[in-house]
Amino acid sequence: MSEVWVSAPAAVPRRKERWWLHGLLFAATFLTTTYAGVVFAAGFRPALLLRMERAPSLFDPRLFKEGLVFSLPLLAILLAHELGHYLMCRRYGIDASPPYFIPFPPQISLVGTMGAFIRIREQIRDKRQLFDMAVAGPIAGFAVAVPLLAWGVSHSRVNPSPALSEGTVIFQYPILVQLFQKLFAGTTYTSMDVVEHPVLLAAWFGLFVTALNLLPLGQLDGGHAVYAVFGRLQRVLALPLLVVLAVLGLKWPGWWVWVLFTLVTGIRHPPVTNEAEPLDDRRKLVAAGVLLIFVLCFAPVPIQVL
Numbered sequence: 001m002s003e004v005w006v007s008a009p010a011a012v013p014r015r016k017e018r019w020w021l022h023g024l025l026f027a028a029t030f031l032t033t034t035y036a037g038v039v040f041a042a043g044f045r046p047a048l049l050l051r052m053e054r055a056p057s058l059f060d061p062r063l064f065k066e067g068l069v070f071s072l073p074l075l076a077i078l079l080a081h082e083l084g085h086y087l088m089c090r091r092y093g094i095d096a097s098p099p100y101f102i103p104f105p106p107q108i109s110l111v112g113t114m115g116a117f118i119r120i121r122e123q124i125r126d127k128r129q130l131f132d133m134a135v136a137g138p139i140a141g142f143a144v145a146v147p148l149l150a151w152g153v154s155h156s157r158v159n160p161s162p163a164l165s166e167g168t169v170i171f172q173y174p175i176l177v178q179l180f181q182k183l184f185a186g187t188t189y190t191s192m193d194v195v196e197h198p199v200l201l202a203a204w205f206g207l208f209v210t211a212l213n214l215l216p217l218g219q220l221d222g223g224h225a226v227y228a229v230f231g232r233l234q235r236v237l238a239l240p241l242l243v244v245l246a247v248l249g250l251k252w253p254g255w256w257v258w259v260l261f262t263l264v265t266g267i268r269h270p271p272v273t274n275e276a277e278p279l280d281d282r283r284k285l286v287a288a289g290v291l292l293i294f295v296l297c298f299a300p301v302p303i304q305v306l
Contacts, residue, residue: 017098028103030071032112037070038063039106040198070198073148074111077141077206081213082116084140088133095121110169110303111205115212125273127228131283134224135290138210142293145206146176152200153180159195170304171196171204174211176296211297214290216241218262218269222294227269229287231276235268242267252301 045066082099089096097119106112124130171191173181178188196204214222217238227234242262249255279287 019098022098022100025101025103026075026099029101029113029116030075032103032106033071033074034064034067034112036106036110036112037067037074037198037202040070040196040201041066044195044197070202071112073152073199073202074113074205077145077148077202078113078116078209080144081137081141081209082118084136084138085118085133088136089118089120092129092133094124094129094133097121111201115209127231127272127274127277128279128283130224130272131228131279131287134221134228135286138214138221138290138293141206142210142297145203145210148199149177149203149207150180150184152197152203153177154184155197156200157195158185158189159193168306170306171201172299172301172304173204174207174297174299176207177204179296207297208299208302211294211299211302212258214294214297215245215258217245217258218267219265220258220262223262223269225287225290229279229284231278232271238267238269248300252303254302 078101079099086096086098099116099118101116102114104112104114124133173188173191181188213220214225216222216226223234226237230237242259245255245262246259249259
């Protein structure tokens, strides 16, 4: 579920894109997320459960459109995120691949995907370019997620008597969801107290992916941004930040996956030529805004299973 950049050595020639592969992965992700969406729609509209029991497949034409209520908003958020990176690369003439979407069985990933990523095929040598490309994805994905989140929160309904059992999945809400709850319902509530509209769940996952990518570590978007802002100081901050994430893993073990990912891909960011040159004031202001986005999207325990 993470957007990852894999940098290759400089002077790698541009290659002919395998658009068929990108299209195939996107189509497969569309199917797996729609499959997950049918399940979420059935939780929101119990009458669908009877139809599902009679249907030979969750992709029965009568059910397929129900899954689109989840899959289309989710794919819109993920696509906006990746296109933010890709188009910024094109703007600077940097060789980068189109997005690779990652389909995944919804029985394992819940939402039918592990996100998407682009591959950068040449070394990024300028800190300003690095910063612009790093933040373009999260900003674009966040901009698409916010109106979807507002719609999803306003169309969810309170569940006065939740039926909880062992194995029930509870989505913990970040600050931004709570703010919209205050706006539309006048109070905040937990995932246990509401019947979540599929659009809310799609937006929630979009915020979750945004927070993951903005973790200030290694080769994640947040790691690129921190290095662009602080330069070589990032190498001093890297280990303490990694320790903080490892401690958070005591509350949600999923964070340990990203600790391991950072250890494998590198804790310290590789240098660029203008490492000591500070960013301009406009980019520093953007960096403050991106930090705010991270705070609004981050939940210490994103998912809880009873």
